[in-house]
Amino acid sequence: MSQLSNLSPQPLWSIFEKICSIPHPSKHEDKISAWIQQWVLELGLNIKEDKVGNLIIKKPATPGMENKKGVILQAHMDMVPQKNSDKEHNFVTDPIEPYIDGDWVTANGTTLGADNGIGLSASLAVLASKDIKHGPLEVLVTIDEEAGMTGAFGLEAGWLEGDILLNTDSEDEGEVYMGCAGGIDVNIKLPLETEPVGENVQSYSLSIKGLKGGHSGVDIHLGRGNANKILTRFLKLHQQELNISLSQFNGGSLRNAIPREASMELNVHHENSISLGQAVDAFQALLNTELSAVEPNLQLSLNKIGLANAQFSKATQFAFVNSVNACVNGVIRMSDEVEGVVETSTNLGVITTQDKHLHIQCLVRSLIDSARANTQNMISSTFELAGAAIECTGAYPGWEPRTDSPIKDLLRETYQKMFGTLPNIMVIHAGLECGLFKDAYPNWDMVSFGPTIRFPHSPDEKVKIDTVAPFYQLLLQVLENIPNK
CATH class of the missing domain: 3.30.70.360 (Alpha-Beta Plaits)
Structure with a gap:
């Protein structure tokens, strides 16, 4: 697993490596939750756990950016537990075994948990950094997204103060999602x-x-x-x-x-x-x-x-x-x-x-x-x-697209400046938690984006290495260019 630590960007890949070492299938997130809470406390940041088990972490704005609109980075902490029939693996007790396979990171006979472990790692890497510029920042880590969206269903008003939510649970670099299916x-x-x-x-x-x-x-x-x-x-x-x-x-x-x-x-x-x-x-x-x-x-x-x-x-x-x-x-x-x-x-x-x-x-x-x-x-x-x-x-419910979304426009413009092409603005058939968040926070402006992940929910799951850095760099640039309140 140490080979992941040699990938860029750091510390995102090192954090993902750590997440892989901690069992965290849906309904069994206690170990990963405990690690996140201890890790955040060691950073000196404020963290709270709501009644269903979601984690809310707050990080103050970097100097001079206190008047920016508040941003919530959002990921879920659970993963889908799927393995090949000939693989001996207990998802409740055994670590995932990631390895580099050419241009991809995949796992040995099981799901990798890049869905949504890469997005979670990116959010935690932002918390750990002392160099990234951002306004008032919150990180929302939900439970049980894959098996029932329990965390999203249980999220209550009043816990979060931000205006903009960046969901990191999408699986195609170069695509920005502003709507999803219900189920x-x-x-x-x-x-x-x-x-x-x-x-x-x-x-x-x-x-x-x-x-x-x-x-x-x-x-x-x-x-x-x-x-x-x-x-x-x-x-x-x-x-x-x-x-x-x-x-x-x-x-x-x-x-x-x-x-x-x-x-x-x-x-x-x-x-x-x-x-x-x-x-x-x-x-x-x-x-x-x-x-x-x-x-x-x-x-x-x-x-x-x-x-x-x-x-x-x-x-x-x-x-x-x-x-x-x-x-x-x-x-x-x-x-x-x-x-x-x-x-x-x-x-x-x-x-x-x-x-x-x-x-x-x-x-x-x-x-x-x-x-x-x-x-x-x-x-x-x-x-x-x-x-x-x-x-x-x-x-x-589904997440109904908002055509006048300022954060969608900012992300599109930032992507074009960075990479010389426009991203695809999409609606995804998969279920994202964003639709459920609207109940407690109807005024949030939301988008979803991420690196390229293939075959999620199967033992063939893999994340394309050279899409993780662009995803992370885009996230950092968007944070730096969030408009004022």
């Missing part, structure tokens, strides 16, 4: 009835791995395979002809990550065993034909296992396979207002077999609240026909 979780609970496994039966495990996965907002338009949908497609194609019965189905691990892996336990009569293997081989060839351009490493694996104790009833299997197979997934509609941006999408992210139920989680995103509601209703209708109970939770 909602659709949680499905399908009753699971079981029956004894018949005689003269062999049980198998059929799994899929090697898919790219990725961020269910940023990457949803890329046409990547969804492990849950692929395996249920196989069942729909072959369960009747091979008399397949199902005993388990588990796929995906996060509702905001495109599922990369899934597995199921199934049972067939011995006389159908050879045909099952042939069907798997044929399905692998079919998927290779359809998805080879985007999923070159997709791999099905069929293995014999010990005889299952029970299998889904015919009614349960019928309801499960048909409802999951029919459930909408992926891009629903592209935006009419912003060219090239997804308007509405959904991700069938997680399926688990537990507690006499099949649990299914979908995350719906949209730039338009009514379109989000329509999509969640389509999903609900599909599973209600199958007898499932539906609960929609965690709704968060």
